[in-house]
Amino acid sequence: MxxxxxxxxxxxxxxxxxxxxxxxxxxxxxxxxxxxxxxxxxxxxxxxxxxxxxxxxxxxxxxxxxxxxxxxxxxxxxxxxxxxxxxxxxxxxxxxxxxxxxxxxxxxxxxxxxxxxxxxxxxxxxxxxxxxxxxxxxxxxxxxxxxxxxxxxxxxxxxxxxxxxxxxxxxxxxxxxxxxxxxxxxxxxxxxxxxxxxxxxxxxxxxxxxxxxxxxxxxxxxxxxxxxxxxxxxxxxxxxxxxxxxxxxxxxxxxxxxxxxxxxxxxxxxxxxxxxxxxSPVMKESHREPRRIKTITAWDRSGSPGKLPGARRLSRWNTGFCPGLSEDGRLTLASLGRSGQRAIVDTGIDCASSDDIEMEEVEDPVREMV
Missing domain, CATH: 1.20.1070 (Rhopdopsin 7-helix transmembrane proteins)
Structure with a gap:
């Protein structure tokens, strides 16, 4: 006992x-x-x-x-x-x-x-x-x-x-x-x-x-x-x-x-x-060269690309929270593959393995699709 x-x-x-x-x-x-x-x-x-x-x-x-x-x-x-x-x-x-x-x-x-x-x-x-x-x-x-x-x-x-x-x-x-x-x-x-x-x-x-x-x-x-x-x-x-x-x-x-x-x-x-x-060190993923993107491109309804104003550097946690999610951990229209009125963004980046990514800041939060 x-x-x-x-x-x-x-x-x-x-x-x-x-x-x-x-x-x-x-x-x-x-x-x-x-x-x-x-x-x-x-x-x-x-x-x-x-x-x-x-x-x-x-x-x-x-x-x-x-x-x-x-x-x-x-x-x-x-x-x-x-x-x-x-x-x-x-x-x-x-x-x-x-x-x-x-x-x-x-x-x-x-x-x-x-x-x-x-x-x-x-x-x-x-x-x-x-x-x-x-x-x-x-x-x-x-x-x-x-x-x-x-x-x-x-x-x-x-x-x-x-x-x-x-x-x-x-x-x-x-x-x-x-x-x-x-x-x-x-x-x-x-x-x-x-x-x-x-x-x-x-x-x-x-x-x-x-x-x-x-x-x-x-x-x-x-x-x-x-x-x-x-x-x-x-x-x-x-x-x-x-x-x-x-x-x-x-x-x-x-x-x-x-x-x-x-x-x-x-x-x-x-x-x-x-x-x-x-x-990642155990799985030897740390030796992969991180992919970078300096700017992000948005397409308006006319199909013409353009840069979104402003730039900032996101922390590794912001970009590595979860694949398919935006920086604050929210699913976006882009991550669901649905057309938005202003922009569709597909960075093609593996968020879970990218440590060093620079992205554009959108002043209107509705247009911020990462």
Whole structure:
């Protein structure tokens, strides 16, 4: 038991450290590219995620280590009757049941916030493509409604509410916060529904992007990594309901793991260019001569080329954020291969591998298509 408790503690703090490092690195990449003023809703949501995940880590530590995975489940009627209300085990079971309720709510908060961050990320990519706005807002409404439904299941699943930590008499399976069937199946079904919707939102956007096929497939695989959360959530539900003992311990640890997977997969698309840049020496990409473009050409409706006024130098993060995106990480009409009124720009540059690019600045932001 002591070694298992030690391993649980190590796991909790290792996963928390990795998650925090990923979100800090993501924030650094975004700030380097656009500064504080350019941060979007998805960036702020992920900052809130790391705070909520830290609170969930503390609750998991209390439930698994201090309470030893005990709650008001996994007891025979004789054990319940013989348990001293003034004893240590009784107090640990009551505390463990209460912590399970808090952990369940935090689990919903963290998981649903990562989905909201992904939708906000898609909104940022399609800021100049209005027809996708409705899909994203439908997703936000779906997330809000499903989270509220799951929260109400948690609150009203067992009435009166104090029965959630009642020891004797047996309050019934519906009042076991860790293993309640309504809670487990309700959360799982809503999680699958919302995750699938969030997964399908960016697919047509990425597929229409005017980039190489292998890049399209790579970006789609990065986004689809979020579906791995569904697999882990299904595994969590199976282990909780199929295990005869230690239901509270399984619920706490697997809720924490599911949230960890959600944090990693949500941030993976934004960190991929950085990882590729770090791996370029290993893959011998650093020896390639960077391609340069001194000016950018725009075509008006008459078909005559002309230079756009003003020039500036973009940082490597601006040009390396993601292939097919503009400097601030937004899809543009040019990247989707659609004709704009003023300009169509196709630089032909591999943004993920170009470190030194000079481009023209367009005073009108609608005409800035990089």
């Amino acid at each position: 002591a070694s298992d408790t030690t391993l649980a503690t190590v796991e909790i703090f290792v996963l928390l450290g990795i998650s925090t490092a990923i979100i800090v690195l993501r924030t650094y990449v975004r700030m380097t590219a656009v500064g504080w003023e350019g941060l979007w809703a998805d960036d702020y949501i992920m900052i809130l995620v790391v705070l909520m995940y830290s609170v969930l880590a503390a609750c998991t530590q209390v439930a698994v280590v201090k309470c030893k995975g005990l709650a008001n489940d996994d007891m025979t009627p004789e054990q319940r009757a013989s348990l001293d209300p003034e004893g240590e085990e009784y107090a640990l079971r009551v505390l463990g049941a209460k912590i399970e309720i808090v952990s369940r709510v935090l689990y919903l908060v963290v998981l649903w916030m990562t989905k909201a961050a992904m939708l906000a990320f898609c909104r940022r990519l399609t800021e100049r493509l209005g027809k996708y706005k409705k899909r994203i807002w439908v997703g936000i409404i779906l997330l809000a409604a499903s989270w509220l439904a799951d929260f109400l299941i948690t609150i009203f699943n067992c009435r009166p509410f104090p029965m959630n930590w009642q020891i004797y008499p047996d309050p019934g399976q519906m009042c076991y916060p860790a293993t309640s069937p309504y809670g487990v199946y309700g959360t799982l079904s809503l999680n699958i529904l919302t995750s699938l919707y969030v997964f399908f939102v960016p697919l047509p956007i990425l597929w229409m992007a005017n980039i190489k096929l292998w890049k399209k497939i790579g970006l789609i695989l990065l986004v689809s990594a979020n579906c791995f959360v569904i697999a882990v959530a299904i595994l969590r539900a199976y282990l909780i309901l199929s295990t005869d003992t230690a239901g509270a311990r399984q619920a706490s640890r697997w809720a924490y793991r599911v949230c960890f997977v959600a944090v990693v997969t949500t941030n993976l698309p934004l960190l991929f260019p950085l990882l590729r840049r770090w791996m």
